[in-house]
Amino acid sequence: MRRQNLGAVLRYVHLHGPTSRAELTGRLGLNRSTIGALAADLAAAGLVTEDVPATEDVPATARRAGRPSLVVSPCSERVYATALSIEPKRLRAARIGLGGRILDLRETPRPCGSSPLDAVAPLAELVRGMERGDDARYAGGAVAVADTVRDADGTVRVAGADDTLVAALDAALGAGPGRPGLVAGDLADIAALAEHTRGVATGVDDLLYLHGDRGLSAGMVTGGSLVVGHGGRSGKVGHMVVDPAGRRCGCGSRGCWETEAGTDALLRRAGAAPGASPLAVLRAAALGDAVARDALHGVADWLGFGVANLVNVFNPDLVVFGGTLREIYAAGAGTVRSRLDSMALPASREHLQLRASSLGADAPLIGAAELAFDALLADPLSAPSPQ
């Protein structure tokens, strides 16, 4: 019970930032003295600080009432998680403080078609570069792994996070006594979790997060929980066939959604080199370039097409566009919505909101940190178990 209450207080300030004891009392439905004791324990453990608020931050009503309520803040500099991502074209590592603050973030390119295991050494190198030699507390680590890999010739292979990868990363990062091992998950699932926890989907329990990179994948939240599927490998929406007469896809099928609605499709339609920046095409479209505008229109139309299919299947309250889809959606929102309105059933679209990711490229890392902090938030006063 007390452990649960400690967790509730720590989770609240982790998610909402500095919060007065008075507000915690109201939000968590605990009485004032209980909150005071819990906050004091968390402070003694070095997880939060308690400060007298600056006078200008105290509302006039509270000022009149006497001594202001102490403000409880997460110790972002002193308690951190290691968040990693293995993305199709790059590897990233971040040191993320309690409260979700990115304290350090590094990245390195990833060779096309390399396997997740090839990422272990360079990721460990990035993590070593972020070490600070102080006594900050390591709460845990997690890695977000893009679900599919393409070889140089475009062949799609399903990669994902498996035990071998986790074991290799643990070995390289020195998991062991006093240092918990990594948690791993699918990148789109983890990014969906990030948007659900601290992004544009906060408070929305039925959502579809679409992630664009070279291909398209999805993280689906229903009733507040991720749809994970067999072996955690759900959400390969890029390989939903939308046009049986369409282009050959690297997966061996024809007319997969990602052959028409992903970054590669945008570049192809715009006549740009594969691997070029989609942002250049979007900028050209914004400046009125006809070829770029047609490319954007075509891709946005197919994007709406696939979203219509998925909302008929899931009926979420919100669709979030992340990764490279964030900018594509922002530039082509009208076309996406118009195709959606012509294809989705009224019962599936009338209530539906479409939004660009608010966490952007950092969503996978922020979500990974959430996974990594989970054990600490569930039981704040247990040290990482020494064995």
Next chain:
Amino acid sequence: MRRQNLGAVLRYVHLHGPTSRAELTGRLGLNRSTIGALAADLAAAGLVTEDVPATEDVPATARRAGRPSLVVSPCSERVYATALSIEPKRLRAARIGLGGRILDLRETPRPCGSSPLDAVAPLAELVRGMERGDDARYAGGAVAVADTVRDADGTVRVAGADDTLVAALDAALGAGPGRPGLVAGDLADIAALAEHTRGVATGVDDLLYLHGDRGLSAGMVTGGSLVVGHGGRSGKVGHMVVDPAGRRCGCGSRGCWETEAGTDALLRRAGAAPGASPLAVLRAAALGDAVARDALHGVADWLGFGVANLVNVFNPDLVVFGGTLREIYAAGAGTVRSRLDSMALPASREHLQLRASSLGADAPLIGAAELAFDALLADPLSAPSPQ
């Protein structure tokens, strides 16, 4: 705690049928005297009977050990639920005993394009016909409502179960003091629940149930829970567009999956009248009729096409074909699997099982009864609340 244990014992015999006290002790991890007391309480409440097993049912080892363990059985005749279904072409009502036994089942045709509310009076009539005038205990009722309706001209409207329908049914069936109101849900969701609880998907927590009637819909279970979506209206998979150059659908879109893979498509391809029985076409195909065989092949191929899309999205362990799809799948399983193997990603299909529904046309009623029994199973000794 005791309420929970009573529920566990009652649920076990409800799902597994007559079970000896000795086996309950092992399965539920409770000690022998606790099981004895719980079973006696349930028997005193008229929910189970306890009987000395017939000698031939007792294993030789147990016979030697002395007095055989009493067998606990659900009182199927004395405790019942009312299960209703509003299907596109018929209305059904069943009296289903504890243990899932169908005690009585009646149906009446439903006029094409009629609204769910039009079903209230005829359903109430069916229910009245099943009344027996004895003192059997009514545990509750539930109604499974097909998610879409087609007007006579083929226009698709999303119907589904709403508060108005439930209130009208409650009024017609006499809910009130001592008689709990109905629970309502989507027909494919409820049929999925039935297969998950007592059918071919027992023990499988990631499954996709596809229901064919005039159209196609789905009930999706992930991590053991139904995907319900906004307002309970998920699973309209029949309106996933699979061919942008395809036929016009009653929903206003073009190339919806159900225009190619449903019963109507089978009849159309076979040159049969809409509304004819798909079984006649399947029989003709089995007898070698070339047109019927081509029709079956075409429909099974498109069935595999849509299933491939859905398994790439969800990655379930099992796909169950129910409603009219049960027979179509049984007749065309090879074609379905072959299309699936050519389109789904290896990671989504290698572990995947495809199965025909084992509960068949009764799945919606059996699932509805499960919903209706839920309150009793959660708290077996509370009478339906008199107000």
